[in-house]
């Protein structure tokens with residue numbers, strides 16, 4: 242969504258609220274998810290642009306439903322990622338250096354919120370998901386999902402690390 246800030250810039254209003262959805266499959270506005278991730282619903286966006294003692298500030302909140310796979314056991318994982326951020330909005334021509342990431346530079350009074358959301362989303366979206374914190378993963382030998390119980394592969398005997406050092410010393414003698 243592109244918001245016309247002219248009423249805010251001219252001081253007619255001190256706040257502009259917005260609430261809308263971004264269709265992630267829209268041809269013109271497609272959001273390419275990271276590998277192994279799909280966005281399962283339109284992104285729900287809300288927030289405001291307001292005048293804060295002479296500064297124009299964008300506050301944005303976005304919720305993104307996703308489907309991905311557990312990094313350990315590869316089972317499907319569904320969830321909602323919540324993104325919150327704010328930015329100072331600067332009118333083009335008023336900044337000395339417009340290559341500053343802390344600002345959104347607005348030309349002709351038009352603020353493209355989608356662009357800010359998509360940029361922040363792709364930056365902040367986690368690269369790794371687990372189905373649960375204590376996911377046991379897959380057996381590296383037989384591939385069985387160990388969350389459903391142990392497999393029949395022979396287990397390596399765990400040697401106490403202190404004994405292992407002692408054993409090494411004895412072997413070197």
Ligand SMILES: [Zn+2]
Pocket residue numbers: 311312313314315316371372373376377378
């Ligand atoms: Zn898992």
Ligand SMILES: [Zn+2]
Pocket residue numbers: 380381382383384385392393394
């Ligand atoms: Zn196994």
